[in-house]
Amino acid sequence: MTAVLSPGLLAAGDPTLATHLAVHGPLRPPAPDAVADLAAAHGLTGRGGAGFPVAVKLRAVAGAAHAGRRRAVVVGNGAEGEPAAHKDAVLLARAPHLVLDGLQLVAAATGADDAVLAVPGPVVAVLERHLAERADPVPVRLVAVPDRFLAGEESALVSVVDGGPPLPRSKRPPVRERGVAGRPSLVQNVETLARLALLARGDRRAAAGVLVTRHAAGLPVDVADVPLTARLDAVLPLATGVQAVLVGGYHGSWLTVGTAAGVTLEPAELAGVGAALGAGVLAALPEDRCGLVETARVVGHLAEQSAGRCGPCLNGLPRIAAALQALARPGPPHPGLLADLGRWCGLVVGRGACSHPDGSVRLVASALRVFEPELAVHASGCCRARPGTAPFLPLGSGA
């Protein structure tokens, strides 16, 4: 394959098929096995949050379909339930045909005869029009996903595609074995699919970039396609007026500015400081806000969004959220509150059907580390936040 210098995921000036073909060229259908090999060779990982290797999932679903003698189903995940993330919405608006190309590639790789693109209701109609322009070998169904944090979790998404509620299902058996209509299913984030579509065209850099949604005071929230080798402080302005950085989103981690300024976006480097790219959210918390107040508000939202299906999550998240709300208020906390909080966090990790509690606790633990000085300030009855400032982190339209 010849290496072409691709202009990247968001390069096309408009979302039409003509522009897509002019900018990226046609997609030559590869041999089915070649897709997983390509993903493996470039180390392509999922961009929906967990960063799982694409090749491993493709082969597992193809294997499950073969073993069970059932055709697989592939699902493009454009739910983007994370309120601070907009990258999938921007991608679907600007480069829908890259996503649809990627969906055909994974359908070929898994031998699927049913492809679903699951997206927020308001964009179904426009995608319907883009789809009508194409002649795809595997027909694509568009499914509207409700605007809820959990709707994009893979088993919840399968439930939505099957006409059920946007709630996670039991993982035994896993989605890769029994997903949509009980068939072996592959769920892949839409950015992952678009990157695969560029890789298949010979763009070697496609697997080495990430779409990020940036939040910084005084700047409009935007989405950028950046290389993983970029330094975090080159992607997000951190030089002045910033107190801490949220990396990954609401299942992500707070970092001190000093730590954030010293790393690139490479997964291994972020892991070294206890962070991950997650849903690609990068937020620079301004000096005049309180990180404890912001985190307490977000965790309250996360607790409300919990499907309440698993005992530890149902019991733990509301208590964790209430404890954070207490710590976010100026004044000495109830003695033992921090110990309770630590114990409850330990009791929810790894005990849900999905990783919602684990992600929520990751955020809480990082807030307690990074905003530790604020805990003392609050205990003495003060708070650094300027009174009357609006919350910095968004909770989305559904909140």
Next chain:
Amino acid sequence: MSRAERLVLDPIGCRGHGVCAELLPERITLDEWGFPLLAPGDLPAGLHRSARRAVAACPARALDLDVERH
């Protein structure tokens, strides 16, 4: 060929009845909300029979045994 057996819980199915912890206290304790905490790792050979009893007794059918043959 040996068999490794491991308890697995479906957290969505589990309603916190706690029957399992009564039947297999060596491997299952209850958290402060009444939900089971499973000891990690494979079951010791001597507990296979009581593990099967606990699995059968769960009213929510939320407890299972994964069997792996090596």
